[in-house]
Amino acid sequence: MRNKETQFLKDDFTNWKRAVLKFKDHEGSKCHRRAIEMETENIPDVGEVLSSVHAKEKEKNREMFHLVLYSIQFLARQGILLRGHGSGEDGNFNQLLKLRCCDNEALKNWLTKKSDTYTFPEIQNEILQIVSLSIVRDIAKNVKENWFSIMADECTGVDNKEQLVICIRWVDNDLEVHEDLIGLHFLESIESDEIVKVLMDILLWMNISLKKCRGQCYDGASNMSGRKSGVATQLENIESRALYIHCYGHSLNLACQDAIKQNKLMRDTLDDTREITKLIKKSPKRDVIFKKIKTEITPEGSPGIRVHCPTRWTVKPQSLESILKNYSTLQQCWGDAKDAADDTETKARLGGVDSSMKTFDYFFGCNIGVQLLGYAENFAKALQETIRSAMDGQELAKMTVTTLKSLRNDEAFESLWKQIQSRREDVDVAEPTLPRKRWVPVRYEEGQAPPEFIDSVLVHYHV
Template sequence: MARQTSAFGFDNDDIVIATHPHQPSATTFRRGFTNWKNTTVSFKNHEKSACHRAATEIIITLPSTTKDIGNLLSKEHATSKRRNRAAFYHILSSIRYLARQGLAIRGHGDDSDGNFIQLLRMKAKDDDNLSSWMTRKDNSYTSPDIQNEIVELMSSHVLRVIANDLRKSPFLSIMIDETRDCANTEQVTVVVRMVTYEFDVHEQFLGMYGVPSVDAQTLTTAIKNVFERFNFSFNKLRRQCYDGASAMSGAKSGVARRILEIEPRALFTHCYGQSLNLAACDTMKQIKLLKDALDVSFEITKLLKYSPRREGIFLRLKENLPGSTATGIRVLCPTRWTVRADSLASILENFQALQETWQESIKVAHDTETKARIGVEAQMNTFDYLFGTMLGHMVLRHTDNLSRALLDKGLSAAEEQQVARMSLETLKSLRTD
């Protein structure tokens, strides 16, 4: 007589049934599974068994039916946990608010005078639970280490969301620029530009990364590290946009050339904004009349804005002039030439008030150096300065408008070139006999 076998290929004589009064029956096998020819049928039969259905039901229902053992043993534990979570939510929302507004979390000196602690104390006036939480001596989660950890977690979450959006784009372009902070540390600013399938343009700031130097090899390595960190593929890179420094745009060993070796389709474009700034700078410096007028204007803004006493005299005289609605004096930027039109306009609008300010300032000046520097009054009275300032304002206001247009992320490269041609035609039309 043939021996009977189970659905799993075991002889029934080799099966031992183990039972538990509170659990479904479980089967313990002595010799493992052997019926591999009928594997599919055997597994389907097992899915219909009572023990498999019971185990599946436990896996599904167990997470939703079980509770924290602390909550089951004590109501006070559950209440304490709910209050702690509510207090911690205030901590998170306060840090998020300060980070969103770009405000310092900690103040000068003692941390108890910082913006973060003061914001929590203000919230505690309307929340007794938070007020009692703030009186705790330990485990209040308000220390500088906890603050930094929360900010880091928030920034990581934001970067993950940005990275996920960028990875969905079929093509990317990268823009970087090096700068030096107040601690004399070289940093690289990284911005990635993308276009969605709906042709919406987005520019995402990915962060500032410290670098030991700004040579081409180091900057290229920084770009590779950013792409590796965010899991970007160089196959999607179609454009590079840098300034005209040799380390960035060098034809033989610059950053642009090194990236082209990785992805030949990543074409390099010299930043239009910097090109415009360099063109305006070279043009103005080659015309002595404009150069002298701008140098005097720069000295005027320094004399006024860096001296509270002289600026106070200027504001008082400006208010006393009949019908004066002009704005205050704006400092002439020493590096950016495409933001100088507003500064020159402020000088022209306040010309009379400035002349009276120099006359009164000379009367109260005691040192010879100050009197010599206030000699700009004589230069302001010359025809060359007045004509040069008016001419500079006429030219620079058009380059300023062009610079603002080039910063519009919605414009394509072809549209930006068209705007530049229109500005050039406008400047040409100003020439008359």
């Protein structure tokens, strides 16, 4: 070894008056640093050198801790609360560990013997935070070098707090599309300035530049898509290439809503359907009556009643179809439910839906709704696929409109009319009738020709 200091290697050290100074100089010498490096390479743990039992115990503790980590990962992956409504030993996490102890005696002994088993709530939260940050870090690493779009929506949680859901859609080098949820972030207000601030903070936190953003996707609310101060406008002022696209799923929902509200028959049908599902699903007593009758008159495995969603129009055909498949059961249920009802208001509601289900208009509206809204539901499901691009969405919209237009002809209506008439024979529904003739107001009368009225039931429902 070069630069050897013989007084520390071979000769005796005698200059004790300057010992402190000499020791400091020697500590910074190349000879001393090289000696330390050679000694510290591949040095085992002191505990392992002193005892092989300590090494085995450390390996065992590490293995048990991995089981704890995997248990937390499983609960988080399945969306199960770690503690749930219970506390202490009654929590989901502790009960899962007890279940795993049935097949792993070592884990049982470890949890029983040790006090620091990393199962305390604070440790659970810390582990979850570390895992979440690791996931977001991996997402940020992948998105950082690729083009991406921002998808965000605001909603109010059950805790009455405003929160912003943020997703990032990006394309990798193999042109594969990815959609990653970044998280839920609480908002102090739903104003556009606050939302922009949160979005910019999230991008800064993930070390992602807005210059790579090429798209924005929000709903049509004024704070999100406003032309003057909306979120989309403010981000476009920073990065002009981040184009705003109104969410296709939201646009489809609005289109279905506007189209149906312009048709009185369909509007009344959906209102009655909502009342029917509320009377069954919101009352345990009537639900029991319905299920009892259903087991007696319908085959096993037939679907039950689906709740009618008041806002998501593309899922309404599921509710309408469940009504049609349980039509006779519901009609029989209303009579038994009225006998069991106590107040007059509930009896009036039951009598109202019973009368509506006996009319041909409601039965006709259910069949029409299942057919027409069924295409909208298929369109909505296709839009939710990750691989769909904006161009694919437009093509799917054109195909849906073309399909609906193809149904607006005499042959398609006659086929549907025959199906409805054949289904009507199995339920208690009245014959189709013409509405009462209404004379045109005098101010609208022109010429001397007599007024014309539709004289055919088929023509009336065809219109």
